[in-house]
Amino acid sequence: MIEPAGPPLRGRSAFRAALAESPPLWWALLYFFCLLCGYYVLRPVRDAMGASADIAAVFPPVLLDWAARRGIALGDFTLQVLFTGTFFVMLLLQPLYGALVSRFPRRVFLPTVYLIFIGCLVAFRWAFETDLPGRGALFFIWIAVFNLFAVTVFWSFMADVFDNAHAKRYYGYIGAGGTIGAFLGPFLTTTLVGRIGVANLPLVSAGFLVVCLVCILRLRVWARRNEGRRDARDDAAIGGSIWAGLKLVAADxxxxxxxxxxxxxxxxxxxxxxEQAAIVRTHYPTAEAATRYYSMIDWAVATLTIVVQLLLTRWLLRRFGVGPLLLLPAIAILIGFSLLTASPYPLLVATVQVLTRASEFSLAKPARETLYTRVDLESRYKAKAVIDTAVYRGSDVTFVWVHKALAMLGTKIVFLAGIGVAAGMLLGAWRVMRAERRLPETDGLAKRA
Known part of the structure; x- marks a missing residue:
């Protein structure tokens, strides 16, 4: 049972107290650790496929033939094609996910989603082992789908396990557990790839997903108990239209x-x-220099993220609510892009990149996830999936093409346009804050009319 929130503690004492009072926190930490560790084992493989000069390994023969007949150098548009393909796959999967959520109870569809992912990883082992043509695009798109849907399902499930008060206390710790997994995943890839080969890395990731499946089964007890207090049943399907997620986003x-x-x-x-990739090609022309530049950014992001998650996220949520966690990243990015417009130097680009990614992982995302503890089940599972997948990838594909057009006008124009985009982010944060005030502070989830 999750005990009532006690008096505020600090640092390691607060973490130990949280673990002692909340058995599901242990399983949630293990779940998110294994989920992100399994993903980051595969991310270098995805990046290598996206940067591969062997277009026959990236794209299927039918697409290569189509491009050749029209005189299109497909290798010049690799990332644009992969991002666009990912977006359309996300759109096609939305009705399928909606149908799964509508017709089956969570005790059925949550394990089913992970069993499907595990089966796909076993299939990718065969694809890499046999050098299947077009495996690069298939894997690149699949890993993006896997990351977004798996993480979306995770946070939706956490909103079942923890109520709003406990989410504010625990989500920072849970996020830190995922960050540690994000540390370990690339290390495992570096250590194992020379010994077992690329083809067997999907099996390593599948092993972590099996642990995630065990965590889901263990956490179901607390999810059912928490939902019982909300007058909902874990054994019942959520119901509603498979398009309900889109309708909810449009109406709410x-x-x-x-x-x-x-x-x-x-x-x-x-x-x-x-734009960073373009700058790196200019200022760090060798593979060693570029790798060093990117690795420094990744480690800085992970280090800053875990420090903020452990020391600030929980305190800010409990003291001030979601407002500062949504506004601070938007304001920091707006200032960062303004500085880059004046001085687009590699070190400053790296600094803004670190602040952008770390503030998203440590502040903005935990704040958004706590909001889903205060909405109804359809919003939590269906609308959240639309936002975290279709909207996310829709933005990706929009701005990857916008960048290609703006890049012809120069780096400063790209960052100048980024100021406007950052202002849009600030507007979104403000609108969420206004709407959030109308949500109930308690955990009773009133159904929408």
Whole structure:
């Protein structure tokens, strides 16, 4: 049973007290650790596929033939094609996910989602082992789908396990557990790839997902108990239309604000990521120098994220609510892009990149996730999936093409446009804050009319 929130403690004492009073926190930490560790084992493989010069390994023969007949150099548009393909796959999967959520209880569809992912990883082992043509695009798109849907399902499930008060106390710790997994995943890849080969890395990731499946089964007890206090049943299907997620986002001010915040938040990240790649090609022409530059950024992001998660996130949520956690990243990014417009130097680009990613992982995302503890089940599972997948990838594909157009006008124009996108992110945060005030502070989830 989750005990009532006690008096505030600090640092390690607060963490030990949280673990002692809340058995599900242990399983939630293990769940998110294994989920992100399994993902980051595979992320270097995805990045290698996206950067591969062997287009026959990346794209299927039918697409290569189509491009050749029209005189299109497909290798010049690898990332644009992969991002666009990912977006359309997300759209196609939305009705399927909606149908799964509508027709089956959570005790059925949560394990089913992870069993499907595990089966796909076993299939990818065969694809890499046999050098299947087009495996690169297939894997690149699948890993993006896996990351977004698996993480979305995770946080939706956490909103079942923990109520609003406990979410404010525990989500920072849970996020830190995921960050540690994100540390370990690339280390495992570096250590194992020379010994077992790329083809067997999906099996390593599948092993972590098996542990995630065990955690789901163990956490169901607390989810059912918590939902019982909300007059809902874990054994019942959520019901409703498979298109309910889209309709809810269109109709609900809070969900519209979250969608707007997601669209522009991902947009600034996509512009910065693509422009950073162009800057790295200019200032770090060798593979060793570029790798060193990127590795420094990754470690800085992970270090800053875990420090903020452990020391600030929980305190800010309990003291001030979600407002500062949504506004601070948007304001920091707006200032960062303004500085980059004046001085787009590699070190400053790296600094803004670190602040952008770390503030998203440590502040903005925990704040958004706590809001889903105060909405109904359809919003939590269906609308959240639309925002975290279709809106996310829609922003990705929009701004990857916007960047390609703006890049022809120069780096400063890209960052100048980024100021406008960051302002849109700030607007989204403000709209979420306004709508959030109308949510109940208690955990009773009133059904929407």
């Amino acid at each position: 001010p809070l969900l519209r604000g979250l969608a707007l915040l997601m669209f522009f938040g991902v947009g600034v990240g996509t512009l910065l990521y693509n």
